[in-house]
Amino acid sequence: EVQLVESGGGLVQPGGSLRLSCAASGFTFNTYEMSWVRQAPGKGLEWVATIISTGSRIYYADSVKGRFTLSRDNSKNTLYLQMNSLRAEDTAVYYCAKYCTTNSCYTRYFDSWGQGTLVTVSS
């Protein structure tokens, strides 16, 4: 059974930093792309970033580019999101999602999600 467990969320002041982690199990982590998707309180879903299986290519939403850094440690089956220069509009539940793509599944979809971790940016 696929399990994705996020951690690292919390309250941070504007301009501050936070690092989220996502511990993965139940699948061969180093063969899948992984993503973060966020959801502001009472709002819809927003894709944040995706990293390919080897970590050599990363895609970011314009809203976080230059401030957030996505990385992975395949030896630890863990995904990370380093968030710097945080703004109030970054307040959201951050979901880690397994991204099944043409490389691994001959399609493209988020087939597994974690329960999410809440990030609140406020003074």
Place this chain on the structure above:
Amino acid sequence: DIVMTQTPLSSPVTLGQPASFSCRSSQSLANSDGNTYLNWLQQRPGQPPRLLIYKISNRFSGVPDRFSGSGAGTNFTLRISRVEAEDVGIYYCMQATQYPLTFGGGTKVEIK
């Protein structure tokens, strides 16, 4: 960026009756590999999203057959043949044809 627009915003439905929701993209989602990467997700209250339908009309593992998807190009539809109480939640379409990946604003399904 591809903008995904869902209608209606909210849909009061009657148990046992059909329901349908629309999703439009600002440009064709047909990919150069011949596939159209349009997916539907369900988010029940207090839960993370869950994949229902991928590539327009393919039900994901474990999804009841009362859910179906159709469409092509820029216009897509999710249908529930007979709504059940557990179907309450928000339904999102999303495109995975190109980056940035984008979601529709969602359609909220409530029971009348």
